[in-house]
Amino acid sequence: MRSPAPALSLTDAQARQLEAWLASRQTPAPVALRCRIVLLAAQGMANAHIAERLGITRPTVLLWRKRFM
Secondary structure, three states: OOOOOOOOOOOHHHHHHHHHHHHOOOOOHHHHHHHHHHHHHHOOOOHHHHHHHHOOOHHHHHHHHHHHO
């Protein structure tokens, strides 16, 4: 069994920007999805749970966690 990935570390400014993009109606859906992935990862949610919750694959979650870091 895999050990859970550590929570991503976000600054307050990064978290506010991601939340602002999510709240904006002008944000394209793929960007909003990436914001959700990063915010859930920052809350310490497991990659498999993020994938299940958002209806995406675990490799997609891993990709965007890595790109954000």
